Amino acid sequence: xSKCNKLGIGLAGFGTVGSGVWNTLEKNGALxxxxxxxxxxxxxxxxxxxxxxxxxxxTSAVPSEILTTHWKDLVNDPAVDIVxxxxxxxxxxxxxxxxxxxxxKPVVTGNxxxxxxxxxxxxxxxxxxxxxxxxxxxxxxxxxxxxxxxxSFIGNQIHxxxxxxxxxxxxxxxxxxxxxxxxxxxxQEAQSLGYAEADPALDVNGWDAAHKAILLATLAYGFPIxxxxxHVSGIEQVRPTxxxxxxxxxxxxxxxxxxxxxxxxxxxxxxxxSFISHKHILxxxxxxxxxxxxxxxxxxxxxxxGRGAGQGPTASSVIADLVEAxxxxxHTSHHRGFLPYRESGTLVPIEETSTAYYVRFDVTDRPGxxxxxxxxxxxxxxxxxxxxxxVDASNPDAExxxxxxxxxxxxxxxxxxxxxxxETLNCINSTPVVFRIENLG
Numbered sequence: 283x284s285k286c287n288k289l290g291i292g293l294a295g296f297g298t299v300g301s302g303v304w305n306t307l308e309k310n311g312a313l314x315x316x317x318x319x320x321x322x323x324x325x326x327x328x329x330x331x332x333x334x335x336x337x338x339x340x341t342s343a344v345p346s347e348i349l350t351t352h353w354k355d356l357v358n359d360p361a362v363d364i365v366x367x368x369x370x371x372x373x374x375x376x377x378x379x380x381x382x383x384x385x386x387k388p389v390v391t392g393n394x395x396x397x398x399x400x401x402x403x404x405x406x407x408x409x410x411x412x413x414x415x416x417x418x419x420x421x422x423x424x425x426x427x428x429x430x431x432x433x434s435f436i437g438n439q440i441h442x443x444x445x446x447x448x449x450x451x452x453x454x455x456x457x458x459x460x461x462x463x464x465x466x467x468x469x470q471e472a473q474s475l476g477y478a479e480a481d482p483a484l485d486v487n488g489w490d491a492a493h494k495a496i497l498l499a500t501l502a503y504g505f506p507i508x509x510x511x512x513h514v515s516g517i518e519q520v521r522p523t524x525x526x527x528x529x530x531x532x533x534x535x536x537x538x539x540x541x542x543x544x545x546x547x548x549x550x551x552x553x554x555x556s557f558i559s560h561k562h563i564l565x566x567x568x569x570x571x572x573x574x575x576x577x578x579x580x581x582x583x584x585x586x587x588g589r590g591a592g593q594g595p596t597a598s599s600v601i602a603d604l605v606e607a608x609x610x611x612x613h614t615s616h617h618r619g620f621l622p623y624r625e626s627g628t629l630v631p632i633e634e635t636s637t638a639y640y641v642r643f644d645v646t647d648r649p650g651x652x653x654x655x656x657x658x659x660x661x662x663x664x665x666x667x668x669x670x671x672x673v674d675a676s677n678p679d680a681e682x683x684x685x686x687x688x689x690x691x692x693x694x695x696x697x698x699x700x701x702x703x704x705e706t707l708n709c710i711n712s713t714p715v716v717f718r719i720e721n722l723g
Contacts, residue, residue, distance in 0.1 A: 289608050290327035292356040292387075294378050295368030296338060299392060299419070300329070302597030303366065303604075305341045310601075318605050322612060327361040330369070330378075357381045364607045366600060367391040376400050379415070383407045388607040390600055392419030395484070398493035402506045409621050414610055416603035417620070421494045422447050422572040424595025425588040426602065431501045431576075432620060438578035440502040443541040444722060447494045449570030449590040450478045450485035451517050451537040455555075456568045459525050459534060465518065477570055487516035488537060492553045495539040498574075499551050501620065503543065505627035513552040513632035513694075519715045520555055523684055524642065527670065528717075531688075533557035534565045538720060550630040557640055557719040564722070575722075633695025638667070638719040641701070643685045644711040651685060651709045658707070662700040665690030688719075 293300050307314070307324060315323045327348060334349045350356055357365060357378060365382035367389060369375050375396045382389050384407060391397070397404065397417055408415050418428040422445075431440070446452050454468040463471075469486065472478035484490040492514040496507045517537055528535050538556040543549055558565055563585060567573040572590030577583050589595040645651050652669055659666055668688040689697065701714050 287322045289322060289324050289363045289611065290359075290361040291324055291604065292328045292330070292359060292362035292365045292382075293326050293368065294330040294353060294356060294366060294375075295370070296329050296331045296344075297368070298593045299596045299600065300366075300368045301338055301340050302593035303368075303600050304344065306594075306597050306601050308341045314601065314605065318608050319612075322608050324604055324608060328356045328359045330356045353378050354381070357385060357387070362387065363611060364388050364390065364604060366604070367393055367396075368600075369393075370395070372396050372399050376404070379404055380407055383411050383413050383415070386411055386413045388414050388416070388610060390416045390419075390603040390607055392417065392596055392600060394420040394490070394493040394497060398496040398507075398509055401497075401500070405506070405621055414607065415620065416606055417497070418603050419596050419599035421497055422574060422586070423449075423588065423590040423592060424598045425572060425574065425586050425590070426599070427498070427574055427586050428501065428620075429602070430586065431498070435576070435578055435581060438580045439543075441543055441577045441579065443495070443498050443502070443539070443574055443576055444564065444720075445491075445495070445498075445539045445572070445574035446536055446564055446567050447539050447572050447574065447590060448485055448488075448491040448537055449572060450482060451488075451491070452567065452572075452590075453477050453570050454486070455517060455520065455525075455535055455537065458520065458522060459529070462522055462526075464522055465520055486518055488514040488553045489516075491537060491539050495541055495551060495553055498539075499541045499549055500622055502541070503547075503549050503627055504622055504624040506622050507549075507551065507627075507629065511629050513554070513635075515554045517555050521642075524640070524715075524717065527640070527686060528557050529560075531557070532560055533719070534560050535717065536564060536567075538564075538718075540720070544630055548628040548630045550635050552632060552635060555717050556637075557717055558722055562722050631695075633698065634693055636691050636693050637721070638691045639689040639697060640717045640719055641687045641689060641697075642715040643687070643704070644714075645683060645685045646709045646711060647683045648709065654707055654709060655685065655687065655704055658704050659687065659689070659700055662696055662703075664692045664696060664700055 329349050330353050331349050365387050367375055367379050375393050379389050454472050457468040535555050539553045541551050573587040575585050670686045
């Protein structure tokens, strides 16, 4: 602990969230100190930036002498007791976090990609140095889901998480649903409003949600998970025709993260656009909001809802972790951050996961197409609950059309094998598009 119970914070990254942390400490510093206890105060004593001359939206002027462009200056500064990593990525961020842990300085990070992809290495250092990593801001912005799973649900066996944990994709799908616009238009609007980055790949391809899902699964089930072993697909192939068809059946399309423990302890983990009933509470989660439904043995069903990103909500989570880190420095038995408590576990192969399915085929419009596709599906012993050919009102004479098949629940591997054979048919013009139909109860 620093002298006079003043804890120095080294802030790596001073963008939207970093500025939000500065503003929150300036505004609520006294309140935070009172709630932290023992008269502990938190002060930002060093900030890592790319451009010291860049203007920033802060509530008070930032002294130029605390700015640096070299991360080693931040980590090695004796006035820095806690390091907050907010630069993103998995290279420089890894170096900063590893160096801080080796210097026995607690780390607060909102970097879900770093922990999902290189967490095994960092948690090993954390364990060796007995120095914690806190990462509430890495999952669902301002929703306190990490502390809830770690602390409030510590006596529960968690059966499942089902969540909407990427606000950008959720906003895009909502606009497509409400206004009938196509994916490129909705994405462009999201970018113009600041909800999507100039390069939106991680948001729309499902990997931002997948990184968060990996961390949730690790928290609940205690073993590190290799991102290469999970199934992830994004919203890029969602068309207005899919949304209209879902609505006609009483569903909405959401980018869904599903984490589920099976009998025997194996864990199912996948992220994909899914049909969910319009009556389910997750169907009403709109805009850039996130929601996570947690099912556990003692507490039952719980829902956590809030803003999944943005300056204020994410800074709120960072501040909460800073207080935890401060308490840990004052009383090391209070909280040790998170460490996986099992060396290994088992993931359910995606081929063994089962749901019903909506499959859209781009086909050549000629007699016998439905029969050709149905014959292959039947050969693989998959039940068909319905077929439909949506009409393109803008081009009713099109030679190529969409053909939709609704399929009964079956293992994904069985469906994959059937689709591989169907793709060889002369009537099929492109790779079939698959959405799961989730039965969420």
